[in-house]
Amino acid sequence: MNTMSRKRVASILVVAAVALATGFLVAGQVKAQLLTPSNQVARYQALVRSVQELETGNAASRQRIATLRAQIDALEAAAARQSAATQALQNQVADLRAHAGLTPLHGPGVEVDLADGVPGGDSSSVPGYLVNYKDVQDLVNLLFARGAEGIAVNGRRITPLSAFSGSEGQVIIDQGPQVAAPIKLLAVGDRNRMETALADPSVLPDIRAREVQFQLQITFSGGPNLSLPAYDSSLDTRHVGTL
């Protein structure tokens, strides 16, 4: 009786081991089949890891720049307290920095929100339902032409040398990380002129067309006191000399 029971346990264990091995084999095979096409996933993982590491470094550098600028401001202010000439120079620089977007700005303005639409029968290489960098560029140009004195896009301040790039639904502004919809654009300046421009159906023709075709969303509202952050990246003028 005891021998029989032991045999039964042993046979069950054998069956279990065989089934377990089969399970691993099946799972391994499924995994191998998923991975085989050109090691795509491993390559993606490596690329994404690179992006994440670079973005971490990017954020740290921008933080460091903001801290250094604040410390330099304090040192300049201390020097300015000791000399009228230095004070005059510091006032000039403060004004130039404000116009370059290197210091925070607040005042009346508009908030514009852009959001992706719905994929449709779009055969173009650039998906029309996604907000892209040209949309942001067009909005920034429009608002500066219609009374904006300062603009920030998803917390990134626009400067006189700002550049917009990106692929598909990604927007890259200057040396910042990519951002994607929803995009929030804050503009401080002549609120009435900006609101009138945004309500004009004849401006932003590409966005208006995609509003209809892909339900791309653009909304705006005015505000009495919007706050823009300071620019936290490099204003590169290494190759420019004054005449």
Place this chain on the structure above:
Amino acid sequence: MSARSRRPASSRAVSVWLLALVVALVATVQIRSQAEVERSFAGADTASLAFLIDNLHRANDSLQAETADLTLRQATLQSGAGNAADQVLADEAARLRAAEGLVPVHGPGVVMVVDAVGLQALDLQDALNNLAVGGAEAIAVNDRRVVIGVPIEQTPGGVTIGGAPVPAPWTISVIGDANRLAQAADAMTQQMRADRRVRQATYRVEADVVIRAVVTERPFVYGVG
């Protein structure tokens, strides 16, 4: 007899169920982890990621150069030597005036000539943005200085910059890293030549591009620092 034979049968059934459970679990974990990996990359193809990496590398280099410059400025100010603060402030003022287009400037760069019929303000804005992405530090079109904030608009009479008409051909003078600008200009002119509206699109690299045009300073009316 029936009770005795039912017990081993039920324990076998339990074993089989346990085995099936283990197999299902292993397979599920494998497939789910695979699906999870794939989901995290949804929407980003290899080309987009490569573009992003290239851009971030360049951006981080630029940020590090700025950090080094600021660190030097900070050290100069901390030294308190002579008129260190005045010198730092004067240098900063000159740099910002150049960036804001308030003073004439010169430096290496490219000069593009685009002759076309029917190009719009949006086309010019796109071209200037491409050059900005390519590292432009100062730009003028037909001797009109352009920085972000200077309106480029479409009027019935054609394209205007800051309210002044800029009829074709457009001569676009750009200062910056000449190598990067040449790459950008090359790609742009090739693309433009494929446009039926464009009669001519050329560029040349110059060691010293001079831009004398300046932007008029606009004081803030609404914004407060």
